[in-house]
Every structure is written in structure tokens, then in C-alpha cells.
Amino acid sequence: MASTGSNDDKLPQVWGDVPPRNPNFTGRKALLDCLHEVLGRARETAVLPQALHGMGGVGKSQVAIEYVHRHRHEYDLVWWIPAEQEAQIRASLANLARRLELPDLSEVNAVVAVREALSTEQQPHRKWLLVFDNAENLQEVRQFFPTGGAGKILITSRNSGWARAARLLEVDVFTRDESKEFLRTQIERGVRLRRGPTREHPRRPAARYRASRGLEPRDRNVH
Ligand SMILES: Nc1ncnc2c1ncn2[C@@H]1O[C@H](COP(=O)(O)OP(=O)(O)OP(=O)(O)O)[C@@H](O)[C@H]1O
Numbered sequence: 001m002a003s004t005g006s007n008d009d010k011l012p013q014v015w016g017d018v019p020p021r022n023p024n025f026t027g028r029k030a031l032l033d034c035l036h037e038v039l040g041r042a043r044e045t046a047v048l049p050q051a052l053h054g055m056g057g058v059g060k061s062q063v064a065i066e067y068v069h070r071h072r073h074e075y076d077l078v079w080w081i082p083a084e085q086e087a088q089i090r091a092s093l094a095n096l097a098r099r100l101e102l103p104d105l106s107e108v109n110a111v112v113a114v115r116e117a118l119s120t121e122q123q124p125h126r127k128w129l130l131v132f133d134n135a136e137n138l139q140e141v142r143q144f145f146p147t148g149g150a151g152k153i154l155i156t157s158r159n160s161g162w163a164r165a166a167r168l169l170e171v172d173v174f175t176r177d178e179s180k181e182f183l184r185t186q187i188e189r190g191v192r193l194r195r196g197p198t199r200e201h202p203r204r205p206a207a208r209y210r211a212s213r214g215l216e217p218r219d220r221n222v223h
Pocket residue numbers: 022024025026027028054055056057058059060061062063134156157158
């Protein structure tokens with residue numbers, strides 16, 4: 001992303017694998033404010049992870065993505081770790097080790113080296129944020145958490161068992177107002193798209209369908 005020099009546009013020095021912001025992101029204001037508040041609080045002695053918990057598809061990862069983009073300028077390092085499987089976590093942390101230019105190591109050692117590097121306050125990227133996205137297996141995922149340092153850990157998960165090892169924030173279905181806002185923006189967006197550069201006539205869904213499948217247009221007078 002190009003930097004305009006404003007604080008808000010600045011990316012952290014280390015910024016890895018964060019999914020793009022969803023241009024249709026809607027609502028979740030209270031949740032995002034709360035997340036910012038708890039992650040911004042003075043650090044406890046050990047890193048206490050923050051978990052966004054809720055049922056499948058409710059929007060946990062979306063909230064995490066939006067949070068990271070909104071507050072990226074508050075961190076020196078942000079690393080997004082797909083955490084469904086242990087192998088993905090290892091591969092992601094090995095990439096981070098390379099990005100941090102830790103000595104050339106095997107994957108196993110690289111993971112340990114990252115954990116240790118982030119656990120100390122002396123390392124150059126003090127304010128770090130690790131996001132473990134879709135982390136369903138506590139035992140598998142926890143072993144990778146740095147134990148100290150000035151960083152934060154954010155988890156998204158369907159597993160309520162995280163209550164034993166993290167502070168939980170519930171992600172529920174949209175409120176009525178959020179649903180209305182979502183529908184309104186979708187409708188407005190749909191209208192804008194139809195009036196967009198393709199100049200496609202809004203009343204010709206059949207033509208759109210044929211074009212999308214590489215079929216010749218039918219007689220122009222037949223809709
Ligand atoms: N706040 C939002 N604004 C707009 N769209 C959203 C929002 N939250 C969720 N969505 C839509 O719902 C989809 C699923 O959201 P998301 O991936 O965040 O769910 P999840 O809770 O992480 O699910 P899972 O438990 O399967 O990982 C998104 O890809 C997006 O299309």
C-alpha cells in the first residue's frame with residue numbers, strides 16, 4: 001500500500017499475510033471498540049491472549065481483519081497466522097523468522113527462535129501483534145505463543161475452551177440495525193455496479209448470464 005506519510009497510512013515495519021480489508025465490512029462498532037480497549041490496556045506480566053469466539057461464519061475473522069487494518073499504526077509488527085492446522089502455524093512462523101532475519105535455521109528451530117525473540121522486550125519490534133486465525137485446537141496452538149514481551153495475541157475460534165487460556169469476546173450474529181445497514185449498502189452497491197463502466201442495462205440479467213458463460217447474445221429485441 002502506498003504511504004502518504006500520514007500516520008494512519010503507515011504500515012508496521014513487519015506486516016505479514018494480513019488478508020485485505022473487506023470493502024463491504026459492516027457494523028461491529030461496539031465489538032471493535034471493546035477489542036481496541038482490551039488490547040490497548042497496559043500489559044499484564046505474561047501475555048494474555050484475546051479470543052474472538054462465536055459460531056461458524058458469524059464474522060470472527062472479519063472483525064479481526066478490520067481491527068488489524070484500523071489499528072495497524074499502533075504496532076511495529078503484525079503477523080497473520082492461519083491456525084487451522086499445526087503445519088500452517090509452523091510454516092507461517094518460519095516465514096516470520098526469515099522476515100526478522102533470525103539466523104538461518106531449520107523450520108523447527110525457526111519457530112522456537114521466533115517465540116523466544118518475541119518473548120523479550122529487547123527485540124527491535126517491541127509492539128507486536130500475532131493473530132491466530134481459526135484456531136480450534138487449544139493444545140496445538142498454545143505451544144506457539146510467546147510468553148513475554150510487549151506484544152499481543154489475538155485468536156479467532158469457534159472453540160469456547162479458549163476461556164481457560166484467554167480472555168473471550170463473543171461475536172454474535174448481526175443486530176437488527178447491522179443487518180439493515182448491510183442490506184442497504186449491498187443494494188446501493190448493486191445499483192452502483194449496474195451503473196458502472198460496463199454500462200450493462202440493469203434490466204438484462206439474461207444477457208449478463210449468457211455473457212458470463214461465453215454465450216452469444218440473443219436477438220437484441222428479445223429480453
Ligand atoms: N461485519 C461484516 N461485514 C460484512 N460482511 C461480513 C461481516 N462479517 C462477516 N461477513 C461475511 O461473512 C463471511 C464469513 O465471515 P468470517 O470468515 O469472518 O466468519 P468466521 O466467524 O470467521 O467463520 P469460521 O468460524 O468459519 O472461521 C465473510 O467472508 C463475509 O463475506
